[in-house]
Amino acid sequence: MKIEKKYAKKDKWILRFTGISPAIINGLRRAIIAETPTMAIDEVEIIKNSSAMYDEILAHRLGLIVLRTDLDSYVEPEKCTCGGVGCAKCTVELTLKAVGPGYVYASQLQSKDPKIKPVYGDTPIVYLEEGQEIELIAYARLGRGKQHAKWSPGHVWYKLLGAGEDLESIRKAEQKGEYEVYLESWGQLKPKEILEQAVIQLLDGLKEFKSMLKTA
Numbered sequence: 001m002k003i004e005k006k007y008a009k010k011d012k013w014i015l016r017f018t019g020i021s022p023a024i025i026n027g028l029r030r031a032i033i034a035e036t037p038t039m040a041i042d043e044v045e046i047i048k049n050s051s052a053m054y055d056e057i058l059a060h061r062l063g064l065i066v067l068r069t070d071l072d073s074y075v076e077p078e079k080c081t082c083g084g085v086g087c088a089k090c091t092v093e094l095t096l097k098a099v100g101p102g103y104v105y106a107s108q109l110q111s112k113d114p115k116i117k118p119v120y121g122d123t124p125i126v127y128l129e130e131g132q133e134i135e136l137i138a139y140a141r142l143g144r145g146k147q148h149a150k151w152s153p154g155h156v157w158y159k160l161l162g163a164g165e166d167l168e169s170i171r172k173a174e175q176k177g178e179y180e181v182y183l184e185s186w187g188q189l190k191p192k193e194i195l196e197q198a199v200i201q202l203l204d205g206l207k208e209f210k211s212m213l214k215t216a
C-alpha cells in the first residue's frame with residue numbers, strides 16, 4: 001500500500017491511497033465520521049436568559065460551537081473513573097455572561113482549560129437587545145459522531161480512480177485499488193490527528209471483536 005499527500009492546507013487534506021481495498025477505505029471513512037472523539041458542549045446550566053431565544057435553542061447553538069480538542073488530557077465520560085458524573089478528567093466548564101445591546105460571540109465563552117476553547121471565536125451565539133442578558137455555565141465533554149453529529153470531526157469522502165461506467169472497468173480499478181480521499185476537519189482536531197484517531201478506533205474495535213470471539 002502507498003499513501004501520497006496530494007494537497008494539504010490547514011484543515012483540508014487530499015490523500016491518494018494505492019493498493020487498498022474498498023472495505024478498508026470505507027471502514028476508515030466511517031471511523032472518522034462516527035468513532036473519532038471530539039469535544040463539544042453537552043450540558044448547559046442557564047442562570048439568566050432574558051434574550052428572545054429560548055433556553056433550548058441557546059443550548060443547542062452552544063452545542064454546535066467548534067471546540068479545540070485535546071485528546072491526551074481527557075477521557076470519554078463513559079470510560080472515566082468518575083463514572084460519567086463529571087470531573088476534571090472528562091468535563092470542561094465554560095462560563096458565559098453578557099449584557100446587551102449587541103451580539104454575543106463564541107470568543108466570550110470563558111473556559112477553565114485554555115486548551116479547550118472555541119476554534120472560531122466570531123461564531124455568533126445570540127443577539128441581545130438593550131437590557132437583555134444571559135448568564136450560563138456550559139459543560140463540554142468528549143463524544144462521538146454516532147451519538148450526535150456535533151461530535152463529528154469533519155467531512156470525508158473518497159473516489160475510486162480510473163474506473164469507467166461499466167462494471168468490468170470498475171472491477172479492474174478496484175483491483176488496482178487507487179483512491180483519492182478528501183478530508184476536511186471542522187477544526188476540533190488536525191487532519192492528521194483525525195486519521196490517527198480513526199485508525200486507533202478501528203483497531204480497538206477489532207481487538208474487542210477478537211476478545212469476544214475467544215469467549216464465544
Ligand SMILES: [Zn+2]
Pocket residue numbers: 077080081082083084085086087088089090091
Ligand atoms: Zn470524569
